[in-house]
Every structure is written in C-alpha cells, then in structure tokens.
Amino acid sequence: MIRTGTHARKSSAGYDLTRLFVGSEGTLGIITEVTVRLYPQPEAISAAVCAFPSMSSAVQAVIQTIQLGVPIARVEFVDALAIRAINRHDNLTLPEMPHLFFEFHGTEAGVREQAETVQQITAEHGGQDFEWATRPEDRSRLWNARHTAYFAMLQLKPGCRAVTTDVCVPISRLADCVAETEKDLVASSLPCPIVGHVGDGNFHVAILVDPDKPEEMAEAEEINRRIVERALAMGGTCTGEHGVGLHKMDFLVHEHGEDALDLMRVIKHALDPNGILNPGKIFRSVRGPAG
C-alpha cells in the first residue's frame, strides 16, 4: 500500500508514480483512494450553439478560435446524423447539419466578449443560427442536445450496439482526419454518427452494429482500423481517453513500436512478477505476431 503525490500543485520529487498508475488499467496495482483537485467556479458561464454547412468548416472555426487564444472552456461537435437522432429522441427541430456546442468561463464581460468573438469566427466559416445564453436554464437547453446524444444515437438502430472509436489527433490535422473519415462512413452500410471533443482533437464515431451479425461486426472493425491508421499517420493516438483493454492491443504496437512496449512490459513484470494484475490487458506479455 503506497500513497503517490502530495497536495502541492507541482512537484519534482522522484518518479511520477501517480501518472504511471493513471491509465494503467489495473495492470500495475489497484487504486483504492483518489484525491482530485477542485477548480473554482467561474464568476460567469455562457454557452453557445451554432450549425455549420460541413464538419470541416466547424472544425476550422474551432482551430481559428484556439489559435486566437480564446480560452474556451468546452467545445463539442455533433454531426448531422447525430443531430437527426437527437431531434427524434428529444422531439427537437434542429437543422440536420453539423453543430458546435461551446461553453465559456470568466467574468460577465469576459464571457460576453468570448461569445461575440466566436460568433464572428463561426460566421466567417459559414456558421448559422448562432445562439448564446448565460442563464443556467437557457444554457442547459442549448447543451441538452449534446448531453442526450449517446442514447439518442443508439435509437437510430433499435437493438444495436455501438462500436465506438476514440482517436485523437493534433488539432491542426483534425479537419483532414474528420473529412477523410466521413468518406468512409458515407460508403458504409452502417449508421455512424460522430460526436467529438473538438478542442482536444478527439472524436468518437459510434458505429451502430447488430452484435449477432458477424458481417456487421467485421465492417465496424474495418472502419475502426482505417480511422486508427489515419490518426496514427497524422501523429495522433489510437485512444484519446477510453484506454486500450483487449481491443486496441495491436494498434498500440503500431502507435508506440515494440521497443517502447517492451519497456512497458519490463515495468509490468517488475511490479507484477506473478502476472496477477488484470493480466493480458494493454499489451501481450511477449512480442506478438502483429509486432
């Protein structure tokens, strides 16, 4: 039983064991207690929503916003198919176009200024129906569509399961990555709505499959494989936040190379010589044929 880190905001006191354990998926030890850092509530919050003619134009608007140094607190995108799902699920009438959802934190004047700046930027990229709000009930209404997206998307295909992709690429490559991915999705027989944490360069395609149909599962795997390979070629990662588990083990080899994985294996073996901690996850215990 060890305790890693301190309550100080920064430290250089030995190896960063906290960050080694974060994301190790139970393969190095069991986390029994977690202390999280709280951030102060901002004085004011504003939210905005805007429709775009294409995902690419939406992403370009976000890139320009970030490059201008506007400190957006949250920015999410939702594609046209996901909007259709949300309209059906929540009985809304949003235009069936890609949307961006923004949240701004700061002072009263600051969040107004941020919303105005972003409205100008979105207009330059063909954004329409820009709406923004500061009152909590109005902000909730604007963001509600994003919050119900996952369950709404599942309703596009009753009885389906979602195979969810999770790549993350440098923001500068996100527009390209999404545009090329959209070509794959249009060619697919499966409904594939997209939602994304665009400020991070991370997006998820929910590939809706009937888990009892092997050909649909195979198609989903193929779509995912192409998305991951595209992201890796752009300097990205196969998993922005969902982790590796069993399913992304081969992708991890492509992302880091077997030499880097050998280093992970050495650490794993040193901390778990008997191989009893979530065995077989993240990487194989020896180099595999995929390497």
Next chain:
Amino acid sequence: MIRTGTHARKSSAGYDLTRLFVGSEGTLGIITEVTVRLYPQPEAISAAVCAFPSMSSAVQAVIQTIQLGVPIARVEFVDALAIRAINRHDNLTLPEMPHLFFEFHGTEAGVREQAETVQQITAEHGGQDFEWATRPEDRSRLWNARHTAYFAMLQLKPGCRAVTTDVCVPISRLADCVAETEKDLVASSLPCPIVGHVGDGNFHVAILVDPDKPEEMAEAEEINRRIVERALAMGGTCTGEHGVGLHKMDFLVHEHGEDALDLMRVIKHALDPNGILNPGKIFRSVRGPAG
C-alpha cells in the same frame, strides 16, 4: 531507443512513459530529443506590481485572486530583503516591502478587467503603489526587478553561495508556511531573501552562505530541514521544480515513505539492471538508515 507519446493533446494509450521519464533525472534513460507544445500568443498582455505590508497579506491577496477564478498567467512574490538587494543592484527606489508581480493574458478588455479586479483585491489586503501597464517596454520595466532578483540577491553577501530551498505547498497553506518560515529566517545569522512562484504554492529561500565556513553550511542545512518538514506537514513536497539529486534523498523518504520508494527502486532496477544510469541519485539503491 524509444519514442514516447504522440502529437495528440491527450492519450490513454498504455503507460505514460513520457511523464515517467520527466523528472527521472537521467536514472532511467537518456532523453535525446524533446518535442514541446506551443501555446498561442495572447492578444494582449498586461503586467502589474504592488507592495504589501507583509508576505502574509501578499499571499492572502493571491489566494483570493485564484479563488475568484481570475486567470492570472503569472504571479511572483519577492520579499523585502530581496527588494533591498534589487534596489542596490539596479539602482532602484522600490519601497523595501514584500512585492507581488503579476502578468495577465487575454483580450485588451480582458487584461484591463483582470488588472482592475486584482487592484481591488490587493487594496483590501493593504497593497500599495499598485502600478500596471500594457505596453511591452512598460511591462518589462515593471518586471525587471523580478528578473534580476537572483543575481541581485547574491550581491547581498560578496563571495557567497546560495543554498536554495524549493518547497511547494497547497496554496491554502502558503501564507502559514511563509509566515512560519520568516520566523526562522529572522532568527538566522545568514541573509535569506525569498522569491516565490506564489500561484503554484512554490517558493525559494536563497540562504546566502560562505561555502568555506562549515558552521554557515550547517545553519543553512538546518533552515532548509525545518522548511521541508514544515512543507511536508502541510501536505506539500520537498521539491517543487528543482529535483532531488543527492541533496534531498532523505527528504524524499519522509515525503513518500520507504514503500513508495521501493516501487521507484523496482522500476529503476528493471530499466537499469546494471545501475549505470546516473547511479546513486534520487534514492539509495536499498533502504537506508534514514528510512
């Protein structure tokens, strides 16, 4: 030769080897190439400087500023003795009182608003001579005193060496930690100016010693020991940014405990079984008498 991480802003693809190597002080491998992330230049920058009747009031002003969610880009403090050193070194006439140096990033309106908010807060805590500026040459002038502080402090005692402490504590404990530390420093025979990265809870006491006088070295060690023990008791760390090396090995045992250090030893031994990578640094290869 391995490459850790990707260009994506976030990832959960296996163990975070980048962060394991950062701060490992050459004990796990040699870093041959580093890619750093660039942040956009803010549209506007403003700087401010303010004198306070005590370090404690200065720190309280910073705590309130952070709690209000003002996104200060930088905030540094400099104590009265360091200001005296700077006045002599740079031929300035700053009041010989503790000072805070601020920098704000944002839009033109945003940095003005931040400076005004902070001016109000500092006034509530007895701040005086608040001055702020946005033009680059005026900002440089305001911050110049902070930038020359280290070399100015060394001039307080010709031929001296500085034994520099580096504790970092939770911001909520910083005022207490500095106030108790000041009592030790007043009682010392050595000049001990203080500068700090107050927004992080990190501060440095430069204990000015004649390295040829063993009694001065011993006094500096004793001051440092008391500061570190105080910081650890407050949930802080013995080193916020300078690292462990040889000098803080015993403190590291106190900070993390021998069990956590054993885990670091296991990782070190797994990656460097022959003990050839910067041997003997950060922790002893086996539990020592200090544990």
